[in-house]
Amino acid sequence: MILFPAIDLKDGACVRLKLGLMEEATVFNTDPGAQAKSFAAAGAQWIHVVDLNGAFAGKPVNAGAVEQILKSVEVPVQLGGGIRTMATIEDWLSRGLSRVILGTVALRDPELVKEACKRFPGKIAVGIDAKGGRVAVEGWAETSDITVTELALKFEDAGAAAIIYTDIDRDGVLTGPNVEATAALARAISTPVIASGGVSSLDDLRALKAVASSGIAGVISGRAIYDGRIDVAEAIALLAE
Template sequence: MNIYPAIDLKDGKCVRLLKGRMEDATEFNPDPANQAVRFREAGFDRLHLVDLNGAFDGRSTNEAAVRAVLNATDAPVQLGGGIRDRRAIDNWLERGVTRVILGTMALRNPATVKAACRDHPEQIVVGIDARGGKVAVEGWAEQSEMDALDLAKAFEDAGVAAIVFTDIDRDGALQGVNAEATAELARAISIPVIASGGVAGIEDVKRLKALEDAGIEGVIIGRALYDGRLEPMEALRIARDNIV
């Protein structure tokens, strides 16, 4: 199982939100590139970036910060937030992002997402952010009536590299990952699922690792790493070594 440390970008800085609310942002590092280097030195071999401003604005906003991260680390980077058309997808993949995460596009323009999957194999990730089981879009500001599972199934044969499933109500709250809902989604589809939202400590990593066979490919961890609640080497050892 892979661990993706999260770098969430707001106004060029590394922050964490509480349940997706921009007004509840805590700054952890004014230099995202420095944070990327720290994560790499801690042993993490991949990164998860989110352009928070972009998610709300509908276009990439923290481009300079993303470029700085790409220049600072050799770790594969997956990027989401504000990527809303084919030009943006191609642009970021050409600039060195390994995978782009598409959430709002997946709901509103699935045909373009599927076409991108065909042209960029293993580089398109669908982000499904759910509140009460329903998909939220536009930086979680708008609630749809689409069930998370129905959206995931719509991409079953599209060639999606993975699905990032976020429980919005737990994101940044350190309440524990929703392992059961994540595993339920993973069992219902053939696409690998990455858990996101609520990881509070090592027990969450163990719970997800124990459910790896359900189709859970990885976990995104943010605040628990920044707060020091999770020791990187212990988390990596469990994720990689079948220790639960």
């Protein structure tokens, strides 16, 4: 299992939100490049980045900060937030991103996601964020009627590199990941699943690792790393065992 240390960008700084609320943002670092470098130095194989302003605006906002990150590290970087058109996907990949994450557009325009998967094999992940099991979009500001599994199944044969599943009710509050729901999703689809939301300790990582055979390929952690509850190098070693 791969650990994806998270950098969430708001107004150019590294922040963490609580329950997906922009007004509940805590700034952890004003230098995204330095933050990425510290993750890479600890042995991170990937870095997960979210343009929070972009998710709400529906277009990239923190491009400068993302470019800083890309210049600072050689490890692959994946980015989500405000990526809604083929032109934006192409632009980000041309700047050196290894993978883009499509969230809102996966619900609004699944055909665009399928086309992107075809054009850029291995470089497209689908981000599915859920409140009470239902898919939330537009920076989590709106909840739809479709379930997580229903949406994930639409991309079964598309060739997506991964489904990134976030339980918003647990995001940024350190209550532990929704292991059961994540494993159930992973079992229902063939695409690898990356777990996100609520990871608070090495024990949480152990719990996810215990069900990794269901199809969970990775886990994203943010606040617990910034709070010092999870040491990146230690977490990577644990997941690699």
